[in-house]
Amino acid sequence: MRLGVLDVGSNTVHLLVVDAHPGARPLPAHSHKAELRLAQLLDDDGAIGPDGVGKLIGTVHEALQAAEDKGVEDLLPFATSAVREATNADEVLARVKDETGVELQVLTGEEEARLTFLAARRWFGWSAGKLLVLDIGGGSLEIAYGMDEEPDAAVSLPLGAGRLTAGWLPGDPPDPADVRALRRHVRAEIARTVGEFSRLGTPDHVVATSKTFRQLARISGAARSADGLYVQRELKRRDLEDWVPRLTGMTADERAELPGVSEGRSGQLLAGALVAEAAMDLFGVESAEICPWALREGVILRRLDHMPN
Template sequence: MEKLAIIDMGSNSIRFVVLQINDNKSYSFLYQEKESIRLGQGLTQTGELSDAGMERAMKCLKVYKHIMEVMEIQNCIAVATAAVRNASNGDEFLKRIYAETGVAMTVITGEREAYLGYLGVINTIAMKDFLLFDLGGASVELTLVQEGEPVHSVSIPIGAVTVTEKFNLQGNVDAIALQDCLKFVRKKLLAADWIKNLRLPLVGIGGTARTFAKMDQRTTNYELTKVHNYILPAEHFDALYTEITTRTSANRKKIPGLSSERADLIVAGAAVIKTLFDTAGSPELVVSGCGLREGLFFEYYTSYFHLPAPRFDDILKFSIRNFVGTLGGIVNESHCQQVTHTAGLLFDQLKDLHGYGERERLYLTTAAQLHDVGKIINFYDHARHSAFMIGHAPLYGLTQREQLIVSFIAGFHHGISRKTLRAYRYANMVTAEDWAMVRKLSTFLALAEASDITYEQVVQDIHVTTAENVAVAVITTAPGVAYNAADYEMNQLTKQFKKEFGISLLLVWK
């Protein structure tokens, strides 16, 4: 077992996270702390870190050092970004940090900052082609990703803090100052002329991007509060941008989802994102809650286990395995593998009946792998607990809507129940068509679960033939294993099968 602390000291905020790597190669977050230190405040005018900003940072770092001592953490990766990188007294400040806390902090280049943000995104969002930006207090890092690989990357010295100070945007917005700001930002961004007319989605890292997700969620009454992988259409951004830039300073603070600590920086941050939208011609912004810190961790993790690269080929498969690994052996993996196999057989054999494709098959097999995780809360009614856990688990490779669909399928793995349906807080977040799919796929999962009721992996293969009003499932069993219990449990679900698919199900064992 290994514990690792990561400190990310930016121009606006300082973040501290503690992770644990377990002997089974799973990892989990143990602690997180974030403070707004405004380290870059005044940097534009003086070229130096202010005494007040450094004192705020030191106060946090001393607390973090104490937490590391209490948690007996020996290994700490600490990095500083644009504010320290650009300040004339940055090196002196790092020496002071080491002298007073023992934390050895490294200044990373803008290019490395961009690469770490890329690692944080590419390992947690299933996208191949996008324009990635990481907007901080004193810089924005841009990376063009094509076919999953970083093609171009640059760090541009404009950020929410520095642009706010340069154009005095923290109070009531002056229309002329805002137009000057937009012209300035556009000129700076066009240093990376490869961003013009990309027509690719934006993927945004940083507090400004997350704030826009939160504001849009409040505006649209979005029931989930999770911002990672939240999709913000361009027209939604434009509406929020107009609201932000036309309100008075006092009224701006009343916008739902906008925190008071970011209200003075949001105009400048919005101007940068607005310019990116317009210059790149992007249709949407996908918000990432993962970035530099996760990139640092993935580098460390893959090095720790001697993996070939800090990227995972199948991020959903990796995150499923990691999530299950953190549950302390509560999940019987051989049973879940058997249920997944059988559910897949039923899906494939009845494809002509349901008409779904590979994406829907992925929903089913993902639900099958995770259908028992709710046992860690309570064995009784664990299907409902599984649904809730899956809906909120750190699963990567699915959209938020898809993750909810998977959770709903798993929630019905003992059969469709009105009681379970009533318990779904997020039931209205998917369409009626989605619910019809959930009911069909959960029927396959329930049948597969019933087929392994004794945990003996009875079913080896299934071959289905369909006539006008009946589907005949010929089930090949493992040699020497009794199938009576499986036959009884599966037959309890034939009524549900007929209701969902419109034909009867006949089980034939051999």
């Protein structure tokens, strides 16, 4: 059957259409996305303003039309941190439902981490052993660890690349003092969680997902996305440590000229790099393998697991 996942994230609203049935891997059929940047549309009270809600509703309508055009039989709509943490989240969800008919399921941060972990586990298989999975989104950082399909530990921290850029790095290029302050903040937040994971033992395989990690790997020399899903890509901590000071001195336009970096994401690449570097350092990770599957695929896999054969 043809499934659609509608992901209302902090940066983008993304419809992923796949052909799928239980026991088989989902095959991508279509992708439709719009950069809405909900996390940056919050007002001083933490609410998504009328313009932001209107843009969200219009974007959902466009995604519904695309889903209909592509023959989607079952739509799985969900929202993550930007909607979850908005002070008017209930009002936003009600308006979206009233005006589009779409009832967005708001995932908790822990659910995001667990579903992303499931996707990574299915991608790498049982032979990968104990997995440590890192995912940097627009609004949050998810960390999960385990041997099975359900992680033994899963946390979500408010360390998304978009959120941190908006709150900590107003300059372009950023003020070095602001970068230093953000670095301290990020490392303090992550360090609080390390003990929860270290007691579980050393992972056999470290996995990184998300656009931020993919772009950081690409500028560090990893293969292009055009080379296909099955090319192994990794991000080494030493390469990342070399890139952070270089990114600090660049403007957003200059970062957009780097290989694999989109104009829409270039402004928040430095914040993402600081989070990635801190996580890899504090968890003692020398290299992380990039996984092409993440939260959206996890949502699809969970849905397939509950379908009758």
